Amino acid sequence: MYSEIASNTRKSIFLAMIFIAMIILLGWIFDQVYGEGRTYTGLTIAILFSLGMAAISYFSGDKIALSVSGAKPIAHDENKYIYHLVENLCITAGVPMPKIYLIEDPAINAFATGRNPKNASIAVTRGAIEKLTNEELEGVVAHELSHIKNYDIRFMMLVAVMVGAITIMADFMLRSGGLFRGGKSNDREGGSQLFAILMIVGIILAILSPFIAELIKLAISRKREYLADASGALLTRYPDGLASALEKIANENMPMRKASTATAHMFISNPFKGGRKKFASLFSTHPPVEERIRKLRTMGV
Numbered sequence: 001m002y003s004e005i006a007s008n009t010r011k012s013i014f015l016a017m018i019f020i021a022m023i024i025l026l027g028w029i030f031d032q033v034y035g036e037g038r039t040y041t042g043l044t045i046a047i048l049f050s051l052g053m054a055a056i057s058y059f060s061g062d063k064i065a066l067s068v069s070g071a072k073p074i075a076h077d078e079n080k081y082i083y084h085l086v087e088n089l090c091i092t093a094g095v096p097m098p099k100i101y102l103i104e105d106p107a108i109n110a111f112a113t114g115r116n117p118k119n120a121s122i123a124v125t126r127g128a129i130e131k132l133t134n135e136e137l138e139g140v141v142a143h144e145l146s147h148i149k150n151y152d153i154r155f156m157m158l159v160a161v162m163v164g165a166i167t168i169m170a171d172f173m174l175r176s177g178g179l180f181r182g183g184k185s186n187d188r189e190g191g192s193q194l195f196a197i198l199m200i201v202g203i204i205l206a207i208l209s210p211f212i213a214e215l216i217k218l219a220i221s222r223k224r225e226y227l228a229d230a231s232g233a234l235l236t237r238y239p240d241g242l243a244s245a246l247e248k249i250a251n252e253n254m255p256m257r258k259a260s261t262a263t264a265h266m267f268i269s270n271p272f273k274g275g276r277k278k279f280a281s282l283f284s285t286h287p288p289v290e291e292r293i294r295k296l297r298t299m300g301v
Helices: 003-033 040-066 080-094 126-131 134-149 152-176 191-237 240-250 278-282 291-298
Strands: 072-075 099-103 111-115 121-125
Touching: 003 191, 040 111, 040 278, 080 099, 080 134, 080 191, 099 111, 099 126, 111 134, 111 152, 111 291, 121 134, 126 240, 134 152, 134 191, 134 240, 152 191, 191 240, 191 291, 240 291
Parallel strands: 099 121
Antiparallel strands: 072 099, 111 121
């Protein structure tokens, strides 16, 4: 169990480092092509704008996600069962009690949001409460509490900032036309071949980097799901509870009424559902449910 958690953490950090390397490489090629001593105000403003939007998302993203999903807060007396279940798991996990929300949807699903354990919320669908056994629902809630405890929301926000920076830089490089005009390369003696290569690499990177960045983001999202599965199973000491819940979700294959691409990665299972083709899984925010179940059922606690 601990090795599974450590492995997924290492892989997520490695993928984040690839992001940083891509940003540095784009910035270096941009500088080589566009000339010395020039101030690129437009690029600076664009990056600052993306960081500003990321900050808004960071501090208000939880409210937006809850609103988009149609989640409504529930108090202790409105649903003592789910309240006590979450409370007991929080005591075990050693995290503060999050705000609990209910989504009036017959599909089985749940998600957690919040920038840290002190400002966290968990939303559970009506379908999850009514269709899952106590052990299965415990597994689902433990998975979501693990996202909170592991600071997954903060980590994914960092990833989102990197994706935004890469996309803006690539777009600016293409729109400015400097790559196609040759930038400052024509002014350098004896370096025309090198700068021709840099321009070609720059064009390829500018076109492909947003696509690659999005794939890396999805890969990180899938790794964080594996990590939350492992952490949640460690919390309940009963991996089969979550595995059984995932089986029910997969067999039901019911899409949510208010599914949104902006919040899809937050749910325990893809809210859009649909087919299970391997090619489609490359662009999915979640790993294949069959693989998640297999991993859970081979874990020792």
